[in-house]
Amino acid sequence: MSGCGCGGGDLRPVDEAVALLLERAPQAPAVEWVPLSEALGRVLAEEQFAAIDLPAWDNSAMDGYALRAADVPAQGASLPLAGRIAAGEAGSTPLPAGHAVRIFTGAPIPPGADTVVPQERCEAMPGEVRVPPVQLGDHVRRRGEEVRRGEPLVEAGKRLRPQELGLLASVGIARVPVHRRLRVGLLSSGDELREPGEPLGPGQIYNANRYTLCGLLRSLGLDVQDYAVLVDELAASRDALSLAVSECDVLVSSGGVSVGEEDHLKNAIRELGELHLWRLAIQPGKPLAYGEIDGKPWLGLPGNPAAALITALVVMRPFLLRAQGVREVLPAPLALPAGFAWPQPRSRRQYLRARLEAGRVVLHPDQGSAMLRAASWADGLALVEIGQTLEEGQPVAFLPFAELS
Structure with a gap:
């Protein structure tokens, strides 16, 4: 990775900068086991496999009637009923030849039956049912047709969405190994910044970046430590960074990384560790800083609000997701x-x-x-x-x- 580059030079392509950052992403945090109910948005640390067949038995995809297709001639037939099976019942009694059984969605197909006819296509009568012509196997969910026991289910490095939680639950998995949430320290730089609700003096502005970036970081499932605004002094910046790096895995800041005399943040980084300052071929958001303090990464985003948002989405987001253990981090336009x-x-x-x-x-x-x-x-x-x-x-x-x- 190149050195500071503070004096300018060629603009670095965005994709190249992202690739360099992904190469430098730290190892994912330690693994912890959590209940499935607490795993939404967490990053799976180990591949999960199906513990059972899914479905676990042949079952009905419809409310209707289960029968043998061979018992129904081309013109349809009236079949006597041999009982009913609801979801949750065993359905272990064999179906007598030439009969049908009332069945409900999810109920097990009884031995001997091989087809289900939806109730809306049938005519129910006392003790029997009139069914139309059928196709063998219609509306039957076969055992293991979705997943076979032992098959891979969800790969490691996946951020768990509701659909993954449901899939894991459907095979009986109650707890999953996930990476501990990445602790991200968020800092803002600038004497001109004030919090919403405070009065503004001459030349002062409200700190929009703090809320934009904090919201984005939390939406990524990260543990955010939100620090106070850094005053524009070298010693204060150095002290704040030393504290943040002792408490967090990664630091993110906005502002303080241009070439102005009051941009002390980059000098504090240089004193405490390693600094790389790039000029990216991106608009908005040309200045971007990367560095390390005690082996922990720091990303310095631009101070302009839209530029901070865009570089956070395009550059910071994939880096932090990779540091959290996510494998696929680049969206496809x-x-x-x-x-x-x-x-x-x-x-x-x-x-x-x-x-x-x-x-x-x-x-x-x-x-x-x-x-x-x-x-x-x-x-x-x-x-x-x-x-x-x-x-x-x-x-x-x-x-x-x-x-x-």
């Missing part, structure tokens, strides 16, 4: 028709706040690096590559926000 023209090529990859309207990607008119309103209006980012031009209707890459959380 969708190719959708552009509802805008882009006639002038740019020297940096554009991440434009956009949303879908009538199947097309449309842009917010305000794309400034300090403007968060456009991101709130948007439901994703349109990506325009370096040197690329677009005519309206041409495909453009679109990253939904839903894929970035």
Whole structure:
């Protein structure tokens, strides 16, 4: 990885920067076992296998009647009823030849039956049922047709969603090994920053980045330690960083990494550890810093609110997910028709706040690096590559926000 690079130089491609960070991601935190009810959003540490067949027995996919297909001629038939089987019952009594049995969704298919006819296709009469022609095996869920005992179920490195929790529960898994939540220390830099609810003095602004980044980090399932704003003094920055690194696995900050005289954060990092300062080929959000203190990573994001959000989503997010133990961390953009023209090529990859309207990607008119309103209006980012031009209707890459959380 290159050195500080504080004096400028060529712009580093975004994908190259992300790849370098992923190579430097620390080992995932230690493993702990948690109940399935507490595993949502956690990262699975060990591959899970099916403990049973799923389904565990042949069962009915419909409310209806179970029978032998061979007992029903081409024109249909009236069959005497031999009882009923509800979900949760054993269904172990063999079906007599030439009979049907009333059955409900999820109930076991009795020995001898091989087909289920939905009730809406049948005519029920006292003691018998009229059924239409049938196809052998209709509406029967076969034992093990979804998963066989011993098959891989959920791979390690997966963030557990509701559907994974349900799948694990369906084979009886009650506890799972997951990585401890990554502890991320969040810091903001700038004497001008004030908290919402406080009065603003001349030249002061509210600390939007603290809430944007804290919300994003928590949405990723991380354990966030939110520290006070760093005052613009070298000694204060150094002390705050020393405390944070003693309590956290990774540090993230916004602001304080440009070339201004009051940007003391980068100098504190350099004194305490190792500093790399890059200029990325991204708009918004060109300055990005990476460093290490006592072997623990630090990411320094830009101070402008929209730039901080975009670099957090595009650069910070995959790095922190990999550090949490997630294997697949890079989202795949969708190719959708552009509802805008882009006639002038740019020297940096554009991440434009956009949303879908009538199947097309449309842009917010305000794309400034300090403007968060456009991101709130948007439901994703349109990506325009370096040197690329677009005519309206041409495909453009679109990253939904839903894929970035």
